[in-house]
Amino acid sequence: MLFTRKTPPGGYEIEKEGNLDILRINYEGNLRVPSIENDPSCMAFTVDKLVEVPSASRIIFHQRRNYTYDFNQVQLLVEVANFYNHLIKQKKLFLARGDDPFLSNIKSLVLTLLKSDPLGAFVEIKRLLREEKINLKKETRSAVAAAMQARINVLQNIYSSLEKIRLIIMARPYLDGYTIGDRSVYKKFFRPMISPDFMFTKLMGRIPLHADEMDAYKIDKNTEVKIFTIPGNLKYLYHLTPPEFKLSEDQYELLDLAKNVLAEHKPTEEEFIDPDRMRQTFYNIGTDLIQELSEHKNIGLSLREIKELANILVRYTVGFGLIEVLLKDKKVQDITINGPIGQTPIFLVHQDFDDCLTNIYPAREDGDGWATKFRLLSGRPLDEANPVLDTELIVPGAKARVAIIGNPLNPWGLGYAFRRHRDKPWTLPLFMNNNMLSPLAAGLISFLVDGSRTMLVAGTRSSGKTSLLGSVLVEIMKKYRLITLEDTLELPTEALRNLGYNIQPMKVRSALSLAGKGETGSAEGIRTSLRMGDSSLIVGEIRSSIRGNEKVVIIEKGETKRIPIKDLENKDINDIHVPVLDFNLKTKLVKLTGFVKHPKRKKLLRVKTRTGREVTVTPDHSLFTSHNFRVYPIECKDLKTGSKIVLPSKLPSGYNNIEYFNLLDLIQDARVENFEEPIKKVISNIGWKKATAICNIKCGDIYNFYRRNQKTNMPIESFNNLMQFTSIEPKLEELNIKNGTSNTLKALFPVNNDFCRFLGYFISEGYFSESSIKISNNNKNIVSDIISLSRAIFDVKPHVRETKGLGKSKQIVISNSPLVKLFKKLGCGRTSKEKRIPSFIFGLSNPKIFSFLSGLYAGDGNFTSSESSGNAIRYYTTSFDLADDLMYLLLHVGIVARLAKKKSSGLSNNPIYVVEFKNREFVKKFLDNVDFVKYSPEIVEKSASHSNLNTASYDIKDLEKHLKLTRDYRHLRKYSSCGKDFLKRITSDKNTQSDDFIKTFANGEFYLDEVKEIEEINLEEGEYVYDLSVDHMQNFVGGTGGILLHNTEAKALYEAMRVGALANVVAGTIHGDSPYGVFDRVVNDLEVPKTSFKATDIIVVANPIKSPDGLHRWRRITQITEVRKHWQDDPLREKGFVDLMRYDGKQDYIVPTDDLLNGDSDILKGIAGNVKEWIGDWDAVWDNILLRAKIKETIVSYANKSKNLDLLEAESVIESNDMFHRISDSVRSEVGSLDNKRIYQEWEEWFRRYVREKKGGT
Template identity: 55%
Template sequence: MVYTKKEQPYKIEKEGEDEVLRLNYENKPYSPSIEDNPLVMMDALDKLIENPSISRITFFQRKNYNYDSNQTSMLMDIANIYNYFVKNKRTMNPEAMGIPTDSPDLLAQRFEVLRQILFYQLKIDPIGAYAELKRVIRGENINLKKSITPDEKESIHRYLSILNKIFESLDRSSLINGARNFLPGYTSQNRDIYKNIFKPSITPDFMYSKIMASPPLDGEQLDIYKIDNKSEVTIYNTPKEIKKLYHITPPEFKISEDKYNLVDMAKSVLSQHQPQENEFLDPEKMRNTFTNIGKDLIRDLADQQGIPLSPEELLELAEILVRHTIGFGVLELILVDDKVQDITINSPPGQSPIFVLHQDHGECVTNIVPSKTDFEGWATKLRLISGRPLDEANPILDTELILPQARSRVSIITKPLNPFGYSLAFRRHRDTPWTLPLFLKVKMISPLGAGLMSFLIDGSRSILVAGTRSSGKTSFLGSLLLEIMRRYRILTIEDTLEIPTEAMRKLGYNIQPLKVRAALVKGGSEVPADEGIRTSLRLGDSALIVGEVRSSIRGNEEVMIVKNNLTQLVQIKDLENQDISNIFVPTMDFDLKFRLKKLKGFIKHPPRKKLLEVTTRTGRKVTVTPDHSLFTHKDFRILPIECKDLKIGSKIILPEKLPSDYNNIQKINLLELLKGRGCRIEGYEEDLKEIIQKIGYKKATEIAKISNDIYQYLRKGIQHTNIPIDTFVSLSKAANHTFSLQKLKLKTGTSKTLNAEIPITKDFCRFLGYYVAEGYTSKSGTIVLSNDNPNIKKDIINLAKNLFNVNCYQRITKSLGVSTQIVISNRIVGHLISALGCGRIALKKRVPSFIYGLSEEKICEFLKGYFDGDGSQTASKNSGNSISASTISKKLASDICYLFLQIGIVARIEEREQTGKGKHKQYRVIFKQRKYIEKFLDKIGFIKYKKEIINRSFSHSKLNSVNYNCKILEDNVKIKRKYRHLRRHSSCGKDYLKKVIDDDKFASDKIKTFVNGDFYLDEVKRIKEIKLDKEEYVYDLSVEPCQNFVGGFGGIMLHNSEAKALYEAMRIGASANVVAGTIHGDSPYGVFDRVVNDLDVPKTSFKATDIIAMCNPIRSGGGLKKVRRVLSITEVRKDWEQDPQAERGFVDLMKYNAKTDLLEPTPDLINGDSEVLKAIGANVREWVGNWDAIWENILLRADIKKMILDYSIKTNQPKMLEAAFCLESNDMQHRISENVVEEVGQLDPKIIKERWENWLKDRLKQ
């Protein structure tokens, strides 16, 4: 802000909805600091008293001191209090200070006290006025107690009434509330307390953005680093903000006052220049020109002022000057930070800071608040850079911003799309494109496939790269671009500039990007895609590339699977190399109900070092790659969301009800379960005699691997030995003998026997629940359970007798207080508990895997035993109802949550650190929602509790809440009068929404399906970035058709251009060198179906496609790894009419073989049955009618790509695989080929290969 002598001491300006008070302190002898100077505070309050609509305050004194709306609002509260009481004649007159009989001196004395506080102290020190009022009130209360006559009491009461009204108004003010934590120890006239409240952003006069220069006093420093050795960035955690603070200190804030003056004067001169559109055609050249002008200007000014400057200082000041004139100000410093991925700037201007997505710290808020001037300047420059309009008729602008050290895609919107003005989003680009040798390295394509694609590019074919999301199709298209010879011109057509055209230009390509209108922008000056394509074809013979209009979990994460009817929670990496043919997983179907679906694929992705740990409000956790998707909801639909796009508070889908009763086994075969544990059998004699008769005693003795003969297991008396389980099972298998488990019993040593078949009853499940809660197994196999409840002890003893025929005994222990232990001394039972996976000690406890999938009744009995052992119930009017259980086994806490999901209860997991040596972290499983409490007590219940549920009035809970747009809600359901409050909000509980939907029989099917879905809406509580010291493989599962599964700690649901413009290009661009693009699709016919039926492209236009290259994640044959692969290269024939699939319009030239993990040639390719390849050959003299010559050239290209990879590995030079070297290699291949034709009259592949390899060897020596 530049003031002249004619200007008023202050003025009010309108910025959006804000009125900004600007005070000129240029000639004041003191600094314009509200917090330091009482005179400045008084001046500000006087202006606010006169202008009560002020939103923000800015002082100017060589620099701008900006007080934001929150700080200004605090002062406005004081101004309003002043206005109210000073103008209130009933308050501010001496007669109101008491009763008529009071002496005039007393009334005058009281009035003077109040006048000093209100008229003077309130303006210069409102907190002091508050403290003084409190002191006066305390003194008058003492006087009241001492008063004797009724008149004295009434007089003091009236005075106190006025004092209390003023005090209460101050007490409610935002200033006092903000200062309350600092009031203890406060002394009058000490202004340190204001420094904790008022913190202006101070900016140089040449800078419009407001920067909070001082770090937060209550901030915890997490990280600190420098950008290009110039700007310092510090990351803070602050207690009042969920997001971390990205605090940047620009070099502008570190220069001396003399240098500051030089930049300020230079800007005044340089800013008079108005850049024209043609100056922005080459931003790099323009910046260099202005930097040189700035250096000359600053040097002249420094000489005039007698200020010595070194060359480095001169360059630094020139860069600051250029940044704040033709550049983007402080925003540039953020853009060159390699750790910043995205930048978002929201309107209205001056009220919201810049937000960044940081690679190490996630979503951060910065200390920079751009002004209205910043917004307008940036918008103007982006309009000039893009050459396209940005106004109310064209409210959307997408362009690319290129800075000396950064390249970014920019999206900017304005009115009427954004009613508050401009809003910007920046996304940084990666410049280096993929190459075919790089794809060979990761085995996405085979050498022959790379050779074929290179041949097709040289043959000027129309190529469509298709695939599902995250299949690598866009990267693959980029690698094909590098196969185009640099002597050809390339035109790219996009609605959002994403193809790395600038990188290709630097690599020597003659490339011209064209920007067309996006699909969601109607009208405006930008041309539509089809018109842009027609124009491009008139720009000359060019290759035409049409851009498309616009993941995995850590190996130790557990996923739920059902294998051979047995439910397991297994680490996902353990599924590698397993037979998955009989594995099912719970998955959410299209009706939003969870069902078991067959696992179609296990995928192992390349190693990653950077992962994200996502924690939800219910305590669930999962560690994934940033590009892996979880699920969220929008407009009553379930949608995937990549974890890198998650924020604190983002909604995450959990299962609320998983399938049960799909494996309700009735019995356990202990012979199978206890193999290898040294147990022996009783009651086997008749079976063994039959086995000996069938196979003979010699073979039986051999199978039994014993020194004596097999009859030792049949002799009686002292020589009798019981047969081991393993031996008996092996003999039965050899003799093909079927035995009855009901006759057999098991024992070990001198222990009592146990039936060889155990029924899975509710009693058995409850006993296991007791053990998992309160039991442990000694190393000798003795089971001990602890409980002091008489009913529970009796139940455990009865269960042991009925289930195992074991008599327990009880003992009293006093080590950690008096406790009763129930001891089951039977090693077979100990082996059973161990084999079921219950865990020997508390730290290793888990839910036995067979419990999952049982009937709900049996699951509830297990939970009944567990919660009667370790659980508790609370019910109070203050805290409500809750049921919980605690354990030191992290995996058990997760197991219990999974088990609850099978009966429709979503529990929360709370982690608590325990103090003391040897203490373990404790995990508390808890739920409080009333419907879950009622379900638990109804289906499970307690033996030890008989508590009632506390009934509390209904309220909209933030738990399991649905966010909605009111208009979309009313499009799907009629809001009755009793639910009209929903119009005032944007969220409500899912259960409450179901109540609303059930009350409207005309509600849409979409919203009915949504509210009746078996899912729970959790929220992201924390996102932690994990940087591994060593890369780890990451994994995924494929489940058709829904592509989701359940895993993680506690159970989380995990996810596994338009075309018309592209086909217009293919039909019109017959004379072009190549036409290529990308599209979503899972097969050639799937592409046809989508293009013709969904996108309304005529069938005849589809025939313009020559080749479809399918990219998809698949399973490899050997390791069942999920990897990106080119699955097929398919030729599209032209002689079909209706259905290319039925009329052999699709001919696979190459097909992926899962067994060999290679893209292999089909007989059609080997035999030369390809119309496309023959058409290419027809245009080359050496190949006309000679399939062998065509095939040899394809093989030559394949060998060259393979040699690049081999030599890169052999010489440890990974840069050989990058774009620069690959282009050099391609150029050399073409030069050598031309020379060979001239020398020998034909393209001899052996000579070309030999000469190219010799060149490669020589090149590597350089």
């Protein structure tokens, strides 16, 4: 280890790692191996260092190897060191007479044994204390007894402090029969991670206690892997023992010296252009250097050992350390390294054991070094402006795709994800052997490839999409030229080139990064490919947004929140749902599947609507608009004043209709009344001493709460800790919450209509002090209702007094300190400008929401009606956030309101925000459900208005395509729009014979607003912009008042599909779990025209199948679907998707559908139409598919019977495909048709010879 300054043996350095202090100790020259658990002198030495550096979070001993003790282990000794430091400062203890044998013994225990064996010191102190107490009982002389009592007090103080130390607490079960000097107990708590001094990565060498071995194998001759199950952890432990951890001390020394020499040479950027050559250069230098050093040190090494040491040296200089070793394991599929690097192990996905944790802990230095190397290897940036880097890693024996994230996207620094790829291409027989697809599915895919069809391989992440696409490449005849297009090279192009393919890979810019050095965008890459002649085009995976402070609606664990979208960064989204507009144009809650942070943008657009809503987005971000009874996305740069904007007209409600609050969870700084019975159960369960310790009572004990002369209620925090520790479930209905002498609240607090109405009164007319809620109003009905609610809900008779400010008013004062704390916790706000609607209200049932609105509108709401202006319901507030909350809350009960801002006409300069709605249906719904205490409103029946809001535009031919205009509605031919409410009435009239399409639109839960203003925002410094991802629907709700937002994606893949006619085959991958999911993603997300989607012929869906226990998953092909061309709008509704094969869960296999068996396939008929022998002959087509399936099945059978799995690899499969085509051509020339039986016989004869030759060759 190279210390930053000259640190002598026994000295130390403190290294800062974020907020952590790392204590590095130079242990060179010490004859003992640094082992806290085995060596008493090492433990004593460590305690001394921790007295000097009590802030240490990790300790690393350097002595040839690095011995690292992590935070949890260090903290066990920090407590010992702190107590030792406290004791040695006790002057009375150490300045006493030296001839006192008792004090001499105590000094020995404190100064020596406590540091080297704290468990032994504890046991010895306990023994001495017991003996002194026994002797005291026998002693009759008062003077001697007093001295003995003084000694007992000293021992008791030390003993009481020691038994609180965590190491002692954890070791108590093992201390029966403990003898001083026994180190076996320490081995249970101290287990260092050991790594050679030439590497930073740490490896946990010891196997955890009680682990069971599940598997063991070798990656190569010197690298061992064992798989263990660990009690209490669902993940398996992948335990790696690499060759560098089996070296002798002399070999360690040689490697350390060699690395220090090579460290003086820093590879240049130019050297990284050819990493293979650079590795070879370092290997050659390392080989010579190790040989020279071994001769100089007189250390005998064989040639094999020199080469092994040179390979290790290359790994830890210009290589990637143990990452390379992991990637050599063919059973490893994915490797992830999370930030902050060094604090968590490496995780991986194993072929046989799924998700595993490893015994490898990379260091921060490793992460920084890898990032630098990947920047140079890829030529792509990785910095704050470009926090994402996609590239590939090729090391001897392995290839992987690498995704890296850094600051500010990852607040914990760097994070890595490696996706390992096979060295050889996947083939259809290989997938058959793994049960991913059936022989018939393989035969069908082979037939489709030869038929030059356009094909999409769809699936979720890690479903095998790219691997399956690689197997499609192998099925293409070698006579064709192949062009591949990817942003990160994952397809097996190099292997196929070596196998004789005419193949040209193209690498384009990643969509996740800004322009790299000379990198081309995906669209330009596709256009370039078309200029390169007649080719089969294979498109691999090629990976816009709202402003960060724009709020979006999320439901997290049932609680409705509106938070700035940027706050979702690094948030666990597993328990988050969002409201969306589904395919039936109804709103519902769906799981949030992704959060996206895009590069900084300087140009933004603020879109404002006539209902007062607004949102700030990038020009290329889409909102939703409507025409001809369709809802579709429109980029904001294409909007103009008057454009239609889709809003949700209804948000879900009742999804979190809580009946009670548990105030023990909501309020902390108060006390519990009637706690006695559950606490008695606790004491009976764990004893009064343990209960006292858990409550952290410094004076007295747990019975303090029971003594009559000083009885007090128990703090909520202590009560909760005791309940949690003992798992006792108290009867909440018997408990009350109290604060000092305050009035009480029920611990199980009802959330009913009455409480919701009271809360509405408070939001409009109330505020709180430290101990009371105050609500002012001059309406006697409202005052009377508030008094009644106070008595019914809180059991408090309020004080009512008259106030004089701007006018006379009644002030109702409810004295209840816990109630104030509850209102603070709920986020109600104290003053009028701070007021908010509590988040739990949004998820309640409609009756409770309307009860809340009754109280709210009784305060600052009003109702007006007149013949001229109609009906209007308004709410006034000085809080913008409250007005915005109310706009959203009204949507939960199906009311779309408008938001306006007015100047105050009173003494205050604060603006007034007005939430208003006039629509007759909305007003009627509100008045039917809300009790307007201060009004007896009557609705004025007024003819329908001619407002442009919520009107649907159409072309008359489209209108009449979906319904019949009867006499009552023929006037609509004169117009190009009508109100959505009127359209709903028309479609419900049976005489119009309206079809389902227009009925779905008319009854859709959306509202058609209009753009009022578009403001361009130009920023000097760009801002990051963000997006959310929701499977299938791909929309979410956000902005002021609630606007339906859309997310966007690149169109590169479908540009390739659209020009597929110019190529022999076009194939690509896309995320999607079903054919309709692919359609929705392509048309709605990628905004590809529906007519272009028809360029897709076949969709192959690959998805993982999970076991019932959720612990295992297997990759399967679940659908092979053809896309027909007759449909116009929706391929699912118009039967444009026809499954040719579908997964059968009982058989765990993909099986043919009746459509395929009966030959009802437009795509297969289209292929047949281009082959003379197959025109109009479905049996001939079907026989050819079966022939291909039989050939694939025979390959798998021969490979397994001969135990030669190389027959499944690309080289053999390509030879087989070529021979199949040659034999087919020969038979057709000879007999004039494709005789499938003869083709198979001749092919099988050839394959037998091929297998024998392969066996003889090996």
